[in-house]
Amino acid sequence: MSQPIEMALLGAGNRGMFTYGGYARLNPHRVRFVAVAEPDDARRERFASEHGIPPERCFESWEELLSRPQLAEALVNATMDQTHLLSTLAALERGYHVLLEKPMATRPEDCVRIVQAAERTGRILQICHVLRYTQFWGTVHHLIASGRLGQVLNVNHVENVVYWHMAHSFVRGNWRNAGTSAPMILAKCCHDMDILYWNLGAPVKRLSSFGRLSHFRPEQAPAGAPLRCTDGCPAQDECAYYAPRIYLREGDGWPVNVITLDTSMEGRLKALREGPYGRCVYHCDNDVVDHQIAAMEFESGATLTFTMQGHSHNNVRTMRYEGTRATLRASEAAWEITVYDHLTGNEEVYRPAKAGSGHGGGDAGVMNAFLAGLQDSGSSPMTSARASLESHLMAFAAERARVEGTIVDMAAYKAEIEARAMNQALDL
Numbered sequence: 001m002s003q004p005i006e007m008a009l010l011g012a013g014n015r016g017m018f019t020y021g022g023y024a025r026l027n028p029h030r031v032r033f034v035a036v037a038e039p040d041d042a043r044r045e046r047f048a049s050e051h052g053i054p055p056e057r058c059f060e061s062w063e064e065l066l067s068r069p070q071l072a073e074a075l076v077n078a079t080m081d082q083t084h085l086l087s088t089l090a091a092l093e094r095g096y097h098v099l100l101e102k103p104m105a106t107r108p109e110d111c112v113r114i115v116q117a118a119e120r121t122g123r124i125l126q127i128c129h130v131l132r133y134t135q136f137w138g139t140v141h142h143l144i145a146s147g148r149l150g151q152v153l154n155v156n157h158v159e160n161v162v163y164w165h166m167a168h169s170f171v172r173g174n175w176r177n178a179g180t181s182a183p184m185i186l187a188k189c190c191h192d193m194d195i196l197y198w199n200l201g202a203p204v205k206r207l208s209s210f211g212r213l214s215h216f217r218p219e220q221a222p223a224g225a226p227l228r229c230t231d232g233c234p235a236q237d238e239c240a241y242y243a244p245r246i247y248l249r250e251g252d253g254w255p256v257n258v259i260t261l262d263t264s265m266e267g268r269l270k271a272l273r274e275g276p277y278g279r280c281v282y283h284c285d286n287d288v289v290d291h292q293i294a295a296m297e298f299e300s301g302a303t304l305t306f307t308m309q310g311h312s313h314n315n316v317r318t319m320r321y322e323g324t325r326a327t328l329r330a331s332e333a334a335w336e337i338t339v340y341d342h343l344t345g346n347e348e349v350y351r352p353a354k355a356g357s358g359h360g361g362g363d364a365g366v367m368n369a370f371l372a373g374l375q376d377s378g379s380s381p382m383t384s385a386r387a388s389l390e391s392h393l394m395a396f397a398a399e400r401a402r403v404e405g406t407i408v409d410m411a412a413y414k415a416e417i418e419a420r421a422m423n424q425a426l427d428l
Contacts, residue, residue, distance in 0.1 A: 004032040005374055006072040008096070010062045010087055012038035012047035014258050015101060016078035019358055021047055023367045030371055034072050037065040042261050062087045070095045074124075074374055077101060080174060081181050085110040088125075092117045097124040099370045103190050104388065106182045108396040112421035115385045126370050127388035129194040133365025135352035137195060139337055140319075140330055143350075144199050148339060149323025152200060155304040156320045159192050166290060166310030167241045167281050168255045171216045176286035184288040185209070185402075186395040189308050192317070193391035199321075202300035204394055204410045209402040211292025215311065221282030229280060230273045241281040243272050294398040306398075332360075393417065 007024075009016050016038070024031045035057040038044035048058045059065040062079060066087070075096040077088055085105045091098050098118070104111040104127055118125035131137045144152060161170075169175050175187040185193075197203070222235035229236065229243040236242045247256055252263035260271035272278030290310040297303055316333040330337040337350040355361025396417075397408040 006034045008035040008072045008075045011078035012043045037062045066090045108417045109421040111392045125385040130359040130362030130366045133362045134360040139352045150325030154322040158307045158318045160312035161310040162315035171281045171286045183399040193394040202298045205297045207296040208407045209294040209398040211289040
Protein backbone atom coordinates (compact mmCIF):
# COMPACT_ATOMS: atom_id res chain seq x y z
CA MET A 1 0.00 0.00 0.00
CA SER A 2 1.34 3.43 -0.93
CA GLN A 3 2.14 5.92 1.79
CA PRO A 4 -0.15 8.94 2.33
CA ILE A 5 0.90 12.11 0.55
CA GLU A 6 2.32 14.67 2.94
CA MET A 7 1.01 18.21 2.76
CA ALA A 8 1.46 21.56 4.44
CA LEU A 9 -1.45 23.90 5.19
CA LEU A 10 -1.46 27.68 4.97
CA GLY A 11 -4.44 29.04 6.88
CA ALA A 12 -6.22 26.95 9.51
CA GLY A 13 -9.50 28.84 9.47
CA ASN A 14 -12.87 27.39 8.53
CA ARG A 15 -11.93 25.86 5.16
CA GLY A 16 -8.47 24.81 6.27
CA MET A 17 -9.66 23.22 9.49
CA PHE A 18 -12.95 21.62 8.54
CA THR A 19 -12.76 21.04 4.77
CA TYR A 20 -9.16 20.02 4.10
CA GLY A 21 -8.35 18.97 7.64
CA GLY A 22 -11.63 17.07 7.75
CA TYR A 23 -10.74 15.24 4.53
CA ALA A 24 -7.38 14.20 5.98
CA ARG A 25 -9.02 12.87 9.14
CA LEU A 26 -11.41 10.74 7.06
CA ASN A 27 -8.69 9.61 4.63
CA PRO A 28 -5.48 9.08 6.63
CA HIS A 29 -4.36 6.48 4.09
CA ARG A 30 -4.36 9.14 1.35
CA VAL A 31 -3.11 12.38 2.88
CA ARG A 32 -1.35 13.61 6.01
CA PHE A 33 -0.73 17.19 7.07
CA VAL A 34 2.80 17.59 8.42
CA ALA A 35 3.10 21.39 8.76
CA VAL A 36 0.79 24.34 9.35
CA ALA A 37 1.03 28.12 9.20
CA GLU A 38 -1.69 30.14 10.92
CA PRO A 39 -1.39 33.52 12.70
CA ASP A 40 -4.15 32.80 15.22
CA ASP A 41 -2.59 30.84 18.09
CA ALA A 42 -5.74 28.95 19.03
CA ARG A 43 -6.55 27.91 15.47
CA ARG A 44 -2.97 26.86 14.80
CA GLU A 45 -2.76 24.81 17.99
CA ARG A 46 -6.14 23.19 17.31
CA PHE A 47 -5.11 22.06 13.83
CA ALA A 48 -1.70 20.85 15.02
CA SER A 49 -3.28 18.84 17.82
CA GLU A 50 -5.79 17.16 15.53
CA HIS A 51 -3.15 16.17 12.99
CA GLY A 52 -0.21 15.40 15.29
CA ILE A 53 2.02 18.16 13.92
CA PRO A 54 5.06 18.82 16.15
CA PRO A 55 5.77 22.36 17.40
CA GLU A 56 8.81 22.79 15.15
CA ARG A 57 6.52 22.47 12.13
CA CYS A 58 3.94 25.01 13.33
CA PHE A 59 4.43 28.55 12.09
CA GLU A 60 2.78 31.88 12.75
CA SER A 61 2.96 32.99 9.12
CA TRP A 62 3.17 31.55 5.65
CA GLU A 63 6.40 33.51 5.19
CA GLU A 64 8.01 31.60 8.02
CA LEU A 65 6.91 28.21 6.72
CA LEU A 66 8.03 28.92 3.17
CA SER A 67 11.41 30.23 4.32
CA ARG A 68 12.27 26.68 5.40
CA PRO A 69 13.44 23.88 3.11
CA GLN A 70 10.48 22.16 1.47
CA LEU A 71 8.54 20.30 4.18
CA ALA A 72 6.13 18.30 2.01
CA GLU A 73 5.33 17.46 -1.58
CA ALA A 74 2.21 19.60 -1.73
CA LEU A 75 0.53 22.50 -0.02
CA VAL A 76 -3.05 23.68 0.49
CA ASN A 77 -3.34 27.46 0.45
CA ALA A 78 -6.44 28.43 2.44
CA THR A 79 -5.27 31.89 3.47
CA MET A 80 -7.38 34.98 2.89
CA ASP A 81 -7.75 36.21 -0.68
CA GLN A 82 -5.40 39.19 -0.44
CA THR A 83 -2.46 36.97 0.58
CA HIS A 84 -2.88 34.44 -2.25
CA LEU A 85 -0.50 36.11 -4.70
CA LEU A 86 2.69 36.27 -2.67
CA SER A 87 2.11 33.07 -0.72
CA THR A 88 1.34 31.02 -3.84
CA LEU A 89 4.27 32.43 -5.82
CA ALA A 90 6.57 31.59 -2.91
CA ALA A 91 5.16 28.07 -2.58
CA LEU A 92 5.56 27.33 -6.29
CA GLU A 93 9.11 28.64 -6.31
CA ARG A 94 9.94 26.54 -3.25
CA GLY A 95 8.79 23.44 -5.14
CA TYR A 96 5.34 22.73 -3.73
CA HIS A 97 2.40 21.57 -5.80
CA VAL A 98 -0.46 23.85 -4.73
CA LEU A 99 -4.18 23.44 -4.17
CA LEU A 100 -5.36 27.07 -3.97
CA GLU A 101 -8.65 28.32 -2.60
CA LYS A 102 -10.70 30.52 -4.88
CA PRO A 103 -10.43 33.24 -5.88
CA MET A 104 -6.83 32.95 -7.07
CA ALA A 105 -6.11 36.59 -6.26
CA THR A 106 -7.89 39.91 -5.89
CA ARG A 107 -6.51 41.56 -9.05
CA PRO A 108 -6.66 40.12 -12.57
CA GLU A 109 -2.97 40.62 -13.32
CA ASP A 110 -2.08 38.77 -10.13
CA CYS A 111 -4.13 35.76 -11.28
CA VAL A 112 -2.14 35.76 -14.52
CA ARG A 113 1.15 35.89 -12.63
CA ILE A 114 0.18 32.90 -10.47
CA VAL A 115 -0.72 30.78 -13.51
CA GLN A 116 2.46 31.80 -15.31
CA ALA A 117 4.53 30.87 -12.25
CA ALA A 118 2.99 27.39 -12.12
CA GLU A 119 3.70 26.86 -15.81
CA ARG A 120 7.28 28.12 -15.46
CA THR A 121 8.08 25.97 -12.42
CA GLY A 122 6.29 22.89 -13.71
CA ARG A 123 4.28 22.58 -10.51
CA ILE A 124 0.65 21.49 -10.30
CA LEU A 125 -1.65 24.40 -9.51
CA GLN A 126 -5.28 23.51 -8.98
CA ILE A 127 -7.96 26.01 -7.99
CA CYS A 128 -10.82 24.91 -5.72
CA HIS A 129 -13.61 25.17 -8.28
CA VAL A 130 -15.49 22.49 -6.41
CA LEU A 131 -18.77 22.51 -8.35
CA ARG A 132 -17.22 20.64 -11.27
CA TYR A 133 -16.68 17.68 -8.94
CA THR A 134 -20.32 17.18 -7.93
CA GLN A 135 -22.69 14.68 -9.51
CA PHE A 136 -25.23 17.45 -10.10
CA TRP A 137 -23.00 19.72 -12.15
CA GLY A 138 -21.27 16.77 -13.79
CA THR A 139 -24.66 15.57 -15.06
CA VAL A 140 -25.59 19.03 -16.37
CA HIS A 141 -22.25 19.24 -18.18
CA HIS A 142 -22.55 15.74 -19.67
CA LEU A 143 -26.02 16.45 -21.03
CA ILE A 144 -24.83 19.64 -22.72
CA ALA A 145 -21.55 18.17 -24.03
CA SER A 146 -23.34 15.09 -25.39
CA GLY A 147 -25.33 17.22 -27.82
CA ARG A 148 -28.63 16.25 -26.22
CA LEU A 149 -29.78 19.88 -26.31
CA GLY A 150 -28.48 20.54 -29.81
CA GLN A 151 -26.66 23.85 -30.15
CA VAL A 152 -27.03 25.88 -26.96
CA LEU A 153 -28.20 29.35 -27.93
CA ASN A 154 -29.33 30.97 -24.68
CA VAL A 155 -28.63 30.48 -20.97
CA ASN A 156 -30.17 31.99 -17.86
CA HIS A 157 -28.17 31.28 -14.70
CA VAL A 158 -29.12 32.62 -11.26
CA GLU A 159 -27.14 32.48 -8.04
CA ASN A 160 -29.56 33.04 -5.19
CA VAL A 161 -27.66 33.86 -2.02
CA VAL A 162 -29.79 33.27 1.06
CA TYR A 163 -30.31 36.47 3.08
CA TRP A 164 -28.46 35.32 6.22
CA HIS A 165 -25.46 34.05 4.20
CA MET A 166 -25.30 37.44 2.50
CA ALA A 167 -25.23 39.11 5.90
CA HIS A 168 -22.76 36.63 7.39
CA SER A 169 -20.12 36.59 4.64
CA PHE A 170 -20.61 39.75 2.59
CA VAL A 171 -21.88 42.34 5.07
CA ARG A 172 -20.40 41.39 8.44
CA GLY A 173 -17.79 38.88 7.30
CA ASN A 174 -14.45 38.55 5.54
CA TRP A 175 -15.71 39.31 2.02
CA ARG A 176 -17.70 42.45 2.82
CA ASN A 177 -15.29 45.00 1.35
CA ALA A 178 -13.79 44.85 -2.14
CA GLY A 179 -10.76 46.83 -0.98
CA THR A 180 -9.74 44.17 1.52
CA SER A 181 -11.01 41.05 -0.30
CA ALA A 182 -12.53 41.04 -3.79
CA PRO A 183 -15.65 42.20 -5.63
CA MET A 184 -18.74 40.10 -4.97
CA ILE A 185 -18.91 38.67 -8.47
CA LEU A 186 -15.43 37.23 -7.97
CA ALA A 187 -15.55 36.24 -4.30
CA LYS A 188 -18.94 34.51 -4.53
CA CYS A 189 -19.55 33.94 -8.22
CA CYS A 190 -16.25 32.73 -9.70
CA HIS A 191 -17.70 29.21 -9.17
CA ASP A 192 -20.53 30.22 -11.50
CA MET A 193 -18.20 31.77 -14.06
CA ASP A 194 -16.19 28.54 -14.07
CA ILE A 195 -19.30 26.39 -14.60
CA LEU A 196 -20.57 28.61 -17.43
CA TYR A 197 -17.22 28.58 -19.22
CA TRP A 198 -17.01 24.78 -18.76
CA ASN A 199 -20.53 24.07 -19.97
CA LEU A 200 -20.49 26.36 -22.99
CA GLY A 201 -17.01 25.25 -24.08
CA ALA A 202 -16.05 28.65 -25.47
CA PRO A 203 -14.69 31.94 -24.16
CA VAL A 204 -16.76 35.07 -23.72
CA LYS A 205 -16.61 37.54 -26.60
CA ARG A 206 -18.06 40.60 -24.84
CA LEU A 207 -20.10 41.41 -21.75
CA SER A 208 -21.87 44.12 -19.78
CA SER A 209 -22.99 44.28 -16.15
CA PHE A 210 -25.16 46.28 -13.75
CA GLY A 211 -25.56 46.11 -9.98
CA ARG A 212 -25.18 47.97 -6.70
CA LEU A 213 -25.35 47.80 -2.94
CA SER A 214 -28.97 48.74 -2.22
CA HIS A 215 -30.09 47.40 1.13
CA PHE A 216 -27.23 47.08 3.62
CA ARG A 217 -26.66 50.80 4.02
CA PRO A 218 -27.02 53.21 6.98
CA GLU A 219 -30.09 54.91 5.51
CA GLN A 220 -31.93 51.58 5.51
CA ALA A 221 -31.43 51.03 9.26
CA PRO A 222 -34.55 50.87 11.47
CA ALA A 223 -35.11 53.93 13.66
CA GLY A 224 -32.92 53.75 16.75
CA ALA A 225 -30.88 50.75 15.60
CA PRO A 226 -27.58 50.66 17.56
CA LEU A 227 -24.21 49.73 16.06
CA ARG A 228 -24.50 46.25 17.57
CA CYS A 229 -27.46 43.89 17.78
CA THR A 230 -26.55 43.11 21.39
CA ASP A 231 -26.89 46.74 22.45
CA GLY A 232 -30.68 46.60 22.66
CA CYS A 233 -32.09 47.03 19.17
CA PRO A 234 -35.73 48.21 19.12
CA ALA A 235 -36.28 46.32 15.83
CA GLN A 236 -34.91 42.95 16.94
CA ASP A 237 -38.27 41.16 16.68
CA GLU A 238 -38.82 42.37 13.11
CA CYS A 239 -35.26 42.19 11.75
CA ALA A 240 -34.29 39.02 9.86
CA TYR A 241 -30.62 39.90 10.38
CA TYR A 242 -30.72 40.12 14.19
CA ALA A 243 -27.42 38.41 15.05
CA PRO A 244 -28.49 36.47 18.19
CA ARG A 245 -31.26 34.83 16.19
CA ILE A 246 -28.76 33.66 13.56
CA TYR A 247 -25.94 32.52 15.82
CA LEU A 248 -27.50 31.62 19.20
CA ARG A 249 -29.32 28.57 17.91
CA GLU A 250 -28.93 24.82 18.14
CA GLY A 251 -25.88 23.31 16.48
CA ASP A 252 -22.30 24.50 16.25
CA GLY A 253 -21.49 23.98 12.56
CA TRP A 254 -21.11 26.63 9.89
CA PRO A 255 -21.63 29.58 10.19
CA VAL A 256 -21.54 29.40 14.00
CA ASN A 257 -18.04 27.88 14.04
CA VAL A 258 -16.72 30.88 12.08
CA ILE A 259 -17.49 33.55 14.68
CA THR A 260 -15.57 31.93 17.57
CA LEU A 261 -13.63 28.84 18.57
CA ASP A 262 -15.69 28.69 21.76
CA THR A 263 -19.07 27.64 20.39
CA SER A 264 -20.78 27.49 23.78
CA MET A 265 -23.66 29.94 24.09
CA GLU A 266 -21.51 32.09 26.37
CA GLY A 267 -18.66 32.05 23.86
CA ARG A 268 -20.95 32.96 20.99
CA LEU A 269 -22.56 35.82 22.90
CA LYS A 270 -19.12 37.19 23.75
CA ALA A 271 -18.18 37.03 20.08
CA LEU A 272 -21.33 38.94 19.11
CA ARG A 273 -20.65 41.60 21.70
CA GLU A 274 -17.01 42.08 20.69
CA GLY A 275 -16.48 40.75 17.16
CA PRO A 276 -17.63 41.67 13.64
CA TYR A 277 -20.56 39.25 13.49
CA GLY A 278 -22.58 41.09 16.12
CA ARG A 279 -22.67 44.33 14.19
CA CYS A 280 -25.88 45.78 12.78
CA VAL A 281 -25.97 44.95 9.07
CA TYR A 282 -26.84 48.57 8.34
CA HIS A 283 -23.77 49.90 10.19
CA CYS A 284 -20.88 47.86 8.76
CA ASP A 285 -17.94 48.83 6.55
CA ASN A 286 -19.27 46.77 3.63
CA ASP A 287 -19.27 48.00 0.05
CA VAL A 288 -19.79 44.92 -2.16
CA VAL A 289 -22.98 44.73 -4.17
CA ASP A 290 -26.03 42.86 -2.92
CA HIS A 291 -27.44 42.32 -6.43
CA GLN A 292 -25.80 42.22 -9.85
CA ILE A 293 -26.54 41.03 -13.37
CA ALA A 294 -24.26 40.36 -16.33
CA ALA A 295 -25.07 39.84 -20.00
CA MET A 296 -22.56 37.86 -22.06
CA GLU A 297 -22.04 36.88 -25.66
CA PHE A 298 -19.84 33.81 -26.17
CA GLU A 299 -17.57 33.05 -29.10
CA SER A 300 -19.90 30.13 -29.89
CA GLY A 301 -22.73 32.60 -30.53
CA ALA A 302 -24.61 31.73 -27.34
CA THR A 303 -26.04 34.57 -25.26
CA LEU A 304 -26.31 34.41 -21.49
CA THR A 305 -27.77 36.33 -18.59
CA PHE A 306 -26.30 35.85 -15.13
CA THR A 307 -27.91 37.09 -11.92
CA MET A 308 -26.52 37.21 -8.39
CA GLN A 309 -28.86 38.41 -5.67
CA GLY A 310 -28.34 38.32 -1.92
CA HIS A 311 -31.95 38.46 -0.74
CA SER A 312 -33.11 34.91 -1.31
CA HIS A 313 -35.08 32.60 0.97
CA ASN A 314 -32.74 29.77 -0.03
CA ASN A 315 -29.08 29.34 -0.99
CA VAL A 316 -29.47 27.78 -4.42
CA ARG A 317 -28.51 28.08 -8.07
CA THR A 318 -31.16 27.77 -10.76
CA MET A 319 -30.61 27.64 -14.51
CA ARG A 320 -32.15 27.20 -17.94
CA TYR A 321 -30.25 26.18 -21.09
CA GLU A 322 -32.11 26.63 -24.38
CA GLY A 323 -30.84 24.44 -27.22
CA THR A 324 -32.02 23.82 -30.75
CA ARG A 325 -33.20 20.29 -29.83
CA ALA A 326 -34.16 20.53 -26.17
CA THR A 327 -34.42 22.73 -23.09
CA LEU A 328 -32.63 21.95 -19.82
CA ARG A 329 -33.89 23.34 -16.52
CA ALA A 330 -32.26 22.57 -13.20
CA SER A 331 -32.25 23.61 -9.55
CA GLU A 332 -29.78 22.84 -6.80
CA ALA A 333 -32.62 23.11 -4.30
CA ALA A 334 -34.38 20.05 -5.71
CA TRP A 335 -31.07 18.55 -6.91
CA GLU A 336 -33.00 17.79 -10.06
CA ILE A 337 -32.37 18.29 -13.78
CA THR A 338 -35.12 18.12 -16.41
CA VAL A 339 -34.67 17.96 -20.16
CA TYR A 340 -37.68 18.84 -22.35
CA ASP A 341 -37.43 17.42 -25.89
CA HIS A 342 -38.72 19.84 -28.54
CA LEU A 343 -39.70 17.17 -31.06
CA THR A 344 -41.47 14.62 -28.86
CA GLY A 345 -42.51 16.77 -25.93
CA ASN A 346 -41.07 14.15 -23.58
CA GLU A 347 -39.49 15.08 -20.26
CA GLU A 348 -36.40 13.33 -18.91
CA VAL A 349 -35.74 13.83 -15.19
CA TYR A 350 -32.32 13.28 -13.62
CA ARG A 351 -31.70 13.15 -9.88
CA PRO A 352 -27.95 12.76 -9.37
CA ALA A 353 -26.50 11.25 -6.21
CA LYS A 354 -25.62 13.77 -3.53
CA ALA A 355 -22.45 13.08 -1.57
CA GLY A 356 -22.12 13.92 2.08
CA SER A 357 -19.14 16.29 1.98
CA GLY A 358 -19.42 20.05 1.54
CA HIS A 359 -20.67 21.64 -1.70
CA GLY A 360 -22.63 18.51 -2.56
CA GLY A 361 -19.51 16.35 -2.61
CA GLY A 362 -17.37 18.89 -4.43
CA ASP A 363 -15.01 19.48 -1.50
CA ALA A 364 -14.01 15.83 -1.38
CA GLY A 365 -13.99 15.67 -5.16
CA VAL A 366 -11.48 18.47 -5.59
CA MET A 367 -9.16 16.87 -3.03
CA ASN A 368 -9.47 13.51 -4.76
CA ALA A 369 -8.55 15.10 -8.08
CA PHE A 370 -5.57 16.95 -6.61
CA LEU A 371 -4.23 13.80 -4.99
CA ALA A 372 -4.74 11.83 -8.21
CA GLY A 373 -2.62 14.38 -10.07
CA LEU A 374 0.14 14.04 -7.49
CA GLN A 375 0.11 10.25 -7.66
CA ASP A 376 -0.16 9.92 -11.44
CA SER A 377 1.58 12.38 -13.74
CA GLY A 378 -0.80 11.32 -16.50
CA SER A 379 -3.84 12.37 -14.50
CA SER A 380 -5.18 15.90 -14.79
CA PRO A 381 -7.99 17.65 -12.91
CA MET A 382 -11.18 18.66 -14.67
CA THR A 383 -10.18 22.29 -14.32
CA SER A 384 -6.67 23.46 -15.16
CA ALA A 385 -5.14 26.65 -13.81
CA ARG A 386 -5.54 28.17 -17.28
CA ALA A 387 -9.25 27.31 -17.34
CA SER A 388 -9.67 28.80 -13.87
CA LEU A 389 -7.93 31.95 -15.08
CA GLU A 390 -10.51 32.30 -17.85
CA SER A 391 -13.41 32.27 -15.39
CA HIS A 392 -11.65 34.71 -13.05
CA LEU A 393 -11.13 37.16 -15.90
CA MET A 394 -14.82 36.87 -16.77
CA ALA A 395 -15.64 38.02 -13.23
CA PHE A 396 -13.11 40.85 -13.23
CA ALA A 397 -14.35 42.04 -16.62
CA ALA A 398 -17.95 42.02 -15.38
CA GLU A 399 -16.92 44.18 -12.43
CA ARG A 400 -15.18 46.63 -14.74
CA ALA A 401 -18.29 46.78 -16.91
CA ARG A 402 -20.47 47.43 -13.84
CA VAL A 403 -18.25 50.15 -12.39
CA GLU A 404 -17.47 51.92 -15.66
CA GLY A 405 -20.81 51.37 -17.38
CA THR A 406 -19.13 49.92 -20.46
CA ILE A 407 -19.27 46.87 -22.70
CA VAL A 408 -16.03 44.93 -22.31
CA ASP A 409 -14.39 43.28 -25.30
CA MET A 410 -12.84 40.19 -23.73
CA ALA A 411 -10.00 39.68 -26.22
CA ALA A 412 -8.80 43.25 -25.71
CA TYR A 413 -9.32 42.99 -21.95
CA LYS A 414 -7.27 39.78 -21.65
CA ALA A 415 -4.46 41.28 -23.74
CA GLU A 416 -4.40 44.31 -21.43
CA ILE A 417 -4.24 42.14 -18.30
CA GLU A 418 -1.49 39.90 -19.73
CA ALA A 419 0.57 43.03 -20.53
CA ARG A 420 0.07 44.41 -17.02
CA ALA A 421 1.14 41.10 -15.52
CA MET A 422 4.28 41.05 -17.67
CA ASN A 423 5.16 44.61 -16.66
CA GLN A 424 4.76 43.78 -12.99
CA ALA A 425 7.00 40.73 -13.34
CA LEU A 426 9.67 42.85 -15.03
CA ASP A 427 9.50 45.41 -12.21
CA LEU A 428 10.37 42.79 -9.56
